[in-house]
Amino acid sequence: MSNMNLLQAINNALDIAMDKDSNVVCFGEDVGHFGGVFRATSHLQDKYGKSRCFNTPLTEQGIIGFANGLASGGHKPVAEIQFADYIFPAFDQIVNEAAKFRYRSGDQFSVGGLTIRTPYGGGIHGGLYHSQSPEAYFTGTPGLKVVVPRNPYQAKGLLLASIRDDNPVIFFEPKRLYRASTGEVPEEDYEIELGKAEVVQEGTDITVLGWGAQMEVLEKAVEMAAKDGISCELIDLRTLLPWDVDTVVASVKKTGRLLISHEAPKTGGFAGEIATEIQQRCFLHLESPIERVTGLDTPFPLAHDKEYMPDHLKNYEAIKRSVNF
Numbered sequence: 001m002s003n004m005n006l007l008q009a010i011n012n013a014l015d016i017a018m019d020k021d022s023n024v025v026c027f028g029e030d031v032g033h034f035g036g037v038f039r040a041t042s043h044l045q046d047k048y049g050k051s052r053c054f055n056t057p058l059t060e061q062g063i064i065g066f067a068n069g070l071a072s073g074g075h076k077p078v079a080e081i082q083f084a085d086y087i088f089p090a091f092d093q094i095v096n097e098a099a100k101f102r103y104r105s106g107d108q109f110s111v112g113g114l115t116i117r118t119p120y121g122g123g124i125h126g127g128l129y130h131s132q133s134p135e136a137y138f139t140g141t142p143g144l145k146v147v148v149p150r151n152p153y154q155a156k157g158l159l160l161a162s163i164r165d166d167n168p169v170i171f172f173e174p175k176r177l178y179r180a181s182t183g184e185v186p187e188e189d190y191e192i193e194l195g196k197a198e199v200v201q202e203g204t205d206i207t208v209l210g211w212g213a214q215m216e217v218l219e220k221a222v223e224m225a226a227k228d229g230i231s232c233e234l235i236d237l238r239t240l241l242p243w244d245v246d247t248v249v250a251s252v253k254k255t256g257r258l259l260i261s262h263e264a265p266k267t268g269g270f271a272g273e274i275a276t277e278i279q280q281r282c283f284l285h286l287e288s289p290i291e292r293v294t295g296l297d298t299p300f301p302l303a304h305d306k307e308y309m310p311d312h313l314k315n316y317e318a319i320k321r322s323v324n325f
Contacts, residue, residue, distance in 0.1 A: 004185040007178045009152035010040050010117075013159040014078065016189050018048050021076060023113070024163060025052045028063060028080030037082055038119060038178055060086055064093035064116065071111035072101065076163060084120035084172060085132045098168040099143030112166040115159075119175035120148075121213050121263050122295075123309060127302035133212075133264040133295070138170055139241045139273065145169040145194055146241040148212035152183045157192030158238065165194055174213035197244035199251065203233035206257035206322055209248060209274065211237040214261050214310070221315035230323050240270055248274065249281050256287035257322045261310050266294040288325035291318045 004012065017024045026041055032055040035042030045053040056063050060081055067079040081087045087094075094116070101111045122131035138146050145167050149155035155173065162169040200215070201222065210218045215236050222232040233251050237243055252258050258278055260271035275290040293310045301308055 001184045002187050003182045004152045005179050005182045006149075006152045006155050006173070007038060007040050009156040009185050010159060010173065011042060011044070012185070012187075013156040013163075014041065014044060015047070017076075017078070017160060017163045018044065018052060020189065023074060024076045024078065025070065026078040026080065027054050027056050027066075029058055029082045030055060031080050036080060038175065040117070040173075041080070060088075060090040061093055064090040064098065067114050067116070068093060068097050068101065068111050071114040071168070072109050074113070076113035076115070078115045078117060078163060081116060081118040083130050084118040084134050085129050087116075087118055087134060091137070094138070094144070094168075094170070095141045099141045103143065110166070111168055114168040115162045116168070116170045117159075118170070118172060119178070120172040121174050121176055122300055122305060123176040123213065125302065125305055126300075128299040131300040131305075133172075133262065135172055135240055136264055136268055136270045139270055141241075143168065144241060145239065146172070147194060147239050148172045148174070149238070150174070150212055150215040150236050151177070151181075152185050154192060154236075154238065156185055157190050158194070160189065161191040161194050164191065169194070172212065176213050177216070192238070195239045195242045195244060197238055197247040198236045199233065199247065200236050201232065201234040203231040203255065205231045205255055206259060206319055207233045207235060207248070207251040207255045208259045208261070208315070208319065209235045209237060210261045211240065212263075214263060217310070217312050218261055218315055220312035221319060224312065224316045225319045228320065230319060232319065243274070245277060245281070248278060252278055252282045253285045256285055258286075259291040259293060259315065259318050259322060261293040261315050263295050263310060265297045266292055267297050269294050288322045291322050293318045
């Protein structure tokens with residue numbers, strides 16, 4: 001075991017993947033000798049050469065178009081989009097090409113080896129162009145997988161599983177946590193199964209659900225609620241597409257209540273999809289309306305970064321509201 005921060009865990013996962021499979025290549029804006037804007041790919045070019053870790057032009061559409069071509073030829077590209085806010089020029093290549101490639105060809109061709117890494121989220125005073133959480137845009141796209149880790153241990157195992165998965169995966173990395181804290185991470189190769197949520201803490205009064213950087217916020221809210229005698233079951237969804245319906249249903253049938261929290265705006269956010277599915281499957285078990293604690297329906301405001309964030313206090317209030325309904 002080693003003590004790693006989130007960036008080091010991601011770098012370690014890429015190192016292992018490239019070492020074990022010569023078809024794995026990583027590229028993006030400044031990822032070569034520079035190691036990317038956050039240094040996630042540091043030293044990989046030194047170790048594996050410029051043919052397997054290299055810079056691209058500043059064109060997101062081109063990066064993913066190139067990645068699709070490489071993946072269709074049998075490579076396993078790990079393409080970096082420098083910030084999730086800038087993934088939108090590549091939107092067509094992702095949702096119209098990568099997601100449909102296997103189906104369009106009747107399974108003769110595939111870009112299943114493609115992984116797209118991108119940092120997402122606020123809390124770093126990045127303003128409206130470096131703080132967005134666009135995961136929900138991709139959850140309506142059959143053919144993709146969408147994965148969001150919460151800590152270094154999860155990041156390494158989920159990234160290795162994503163690179164080796166036979167489907168194109170978008171891997172959203174919570175940039176606020178890149179260097180925020182460290183955790184124990186095995187040095188060896190390991191994978192965490194995609195599509196499976198994790199029950200982080202068991203409880204009986206309310207199910208509290210989130211993913212990525214929001215899990216740290218929810219842990220604080222759950223601790224505050226515990227002092228009021230409220231027993232929270234905390235779940236990290238980890239994979240949004242496909243999401244683990246069964247684990248959440250089992251939890252809500254036990255607790256009778258559900259709070260979903262994410263940084264993205266409320267309207268069109270993935271919490272709405274979860275709430276609808278759980279309401280349908282657990283209607284007679286619910287003791288209160290499903291709560292959504294999210295970002296605001298505005299562009300991400302630089303001057304009001306803290307006000308925008310769905311922090312532990314907003315979630316704590318929602319937990320109390322639900323339990324006291």
